[in-house]
Amino acid sequence: MKQKQYIFHSLAIEIIIVLLASMIAFQVCNMLSIRISFLPLVMVAGYIMLKLLYHLCIILARYIVDAIPTSLLASFKKCASKKAHPLVASPISNYEEIQKKRMELFHxxxxxxxxxxxxxxxQEEDAKLNATLRYTRDTFKRFDLDETEIYQICESVRYFATNRQVLSVTEIHIKKRTSLTQISLKNFAWNIAFQYNIGRDMTTSFVMATFAEWFANSTFDTVRKNLRTTTGRHKIEIDENILSKYLTYGK
Structure with a gap:
């Protein structure tokens, strides 16, 4: 394609030069009263002069382009590119701005x-913990424990449920009552642990540390083995749904 264009341009230039040379030859012959037989010679001379002028113009143009600083030429090309494509840059810029705003809004x-x-x-965790503590208070109010002991049990339950750890050091000691059995206390501990998906080992440590006098002569493995008792009647029964009547959020 480029070769065809080059050939076409070359032919066009040659034709123009020949025509100009012919016109100049006729004018020179008329002005100087030269015989018509010398017309071809005058045309050849005019052609040669025009051809030399053409090549001289090309050389001067190349010299001028080479003399222009590279930075100035690059700036000129950049400006020309911006003017040539004003409608292309603007939509891209607007699209990027819209995408940026969408990302900010999404974030x-x-x-x-x-x-x-x-x-x-x-809020749900707070409501669940408050329900657990209400269950704890209601459970031990049925026995002859004083308020300070119930408070200490609630604090141990709070720490156990929140941190999944045992509050081993307590300010108030809970005295043993014959009305409360080991089975009832283990069932109570299991009911709390079930709501928070706490394992048997941690639950065993919790009940033995919180109610230490009841389990003074018991081993860890024995308590862990019989942590949950569903047979018989006990003061505190196994109940997987202890919080259903205490939860108040969402109502």
Missing amino acids: YEYQHEQQQYQQQKE
Whole structure:
């Protein structure tokens, strides 16, 4: 394709030069009263002069282009490119700006949803813990424990449910009552642990540390083995749904 264009341009230039040479030859012959037989010679001379002038113009143009600083030429090309494509750059810029705003909006909405979810989860956890503590107070109010001892049990339950660990050091010692059996206390500990998916080992440590006088002569393995008793009647029974009547959030 480029070769064809080059051939076409060369032919066009040659034709123009020949025509100009013919016109100049006729004018020179008329002005100088030269015989018509010398017309071809005058045309050849005019052709040669025009051809030399053409090549001289090309050489001068190359010299001028080479003399222009590279930085200035690059700036000129850059400006020409911007003027040549004003409608192409603008839509791309607008599209990137729109995409950026969409990403910012998406990020904001995601953070807002995460914050709402976290707040809702914290509210549910607080409600669940408060229900667990109400269950604890209601359970031990039925026995002859004083308020300080019930308070200490609630604090041990709070630590156990929140941290999945045992509060081993307590300020108030809970005295042993004959109305409360080991089975009832183990059932109570299992009921709490079940709500928070706490394992048997930690639950065993919790009941033995919180009600130490009841388990003074018991081994860890023995308590762990019989942590849950469903046969017979006991003051505190196994109940997987102890919080259903205490939960109040969402109502």
